[in-house]
Amino acid sequence: MATVRLVPTVRRRRLGGALRKLRNQAGVSIETASEALGWDPSKLSRIENAKAHLPVKDVVPLLAQFNVTDPDVTKALEGLAQDANKTGWWTTYGNVVANGYKDYIGLEEDAESAHIYAQGVIPGLLQTGAYAREIIAGTGPSMTLDDVAALAEVRKKRQAALTDATRPTGPLKLWAVTHQAILSYRSAAHPTLMREQLRHLLDMTELPNMTIQVMPMDAPAHPGMAGSFHVIRFPSPWPTVINLENMRGGYFVEGTDEVKAFESAFELIVAAALPVDDSRETIKKIMEGNSA
Known part of the structure; x- marks a missing residue:
């Protein structure tokens, strides 16, 4: 590949x-x-x-x-x-933002849409500050508190793309499919963390450029079981880019055949996930069952 x-x-x-x-x-x-x-x-x-x-x-x-x-x-x-020579806002964070992450943010800044399948954590574009800090600290145990706070701030700034009408392509169109298991996460240190996060997801579904689906626990086998990935699309004539996630941050895949394979995989994931309205109800039920 x-x-x-x-x-x-x-x-x-x-x-x-x-x-x-x-x-x-x-x-x-x-x-x-x-x-x-x-x-x-x-x-x-x-x-x-x-x-x-x-x-x-x-x-x-x-x-x-x-x-x-x-x-x-x-x-x-x-x-x-x-x-080409403009310095992105993310460069002001220095080495706290890894090179691969800087690359991704740069692509996201120019993107028209992003299709994301997430099976481990809620996508960064949809995370609350509290959720982001807990996940960043948990997945990066060697990070300092300052590093965690800085990366959480970076995620918050990235989210501006979802509502920024001044972008050349308008607000970023996001289609996210998240596994139900992600929504059932419980924080021992912050009992209300997931209730607030799920409330935020429900609020985000109100945006016209947002589509959120839930992959149920009893879903049939689907391509997303092989791992999370992002399909990043740009205005013509720029080609679509795929981002594959891993513990080191991820890497990019390009090329017509490879891109088509992941685009087809996302269509199968969408078909296996709950419809949008059912997904919203599922998020709501999990939120209401979460500790207040």
């Missing part, structure tokens, strides 16, 4: 990869394109490898060498070129 590390910066890597793909599709060499623009060949090579900046004014002339005139493609590449 093909994997990809989206560093040093997500946007610069996406821009370079898109330019390389378009150049190869056109059958144009780096030398030929560079000569037509009066560039040293090493400049285009560095741009494609995310080691150099591409000024916005150079996007159209460069695309012309690849016979690309589609206005949507041009606009998308100009947007990436403009934002």
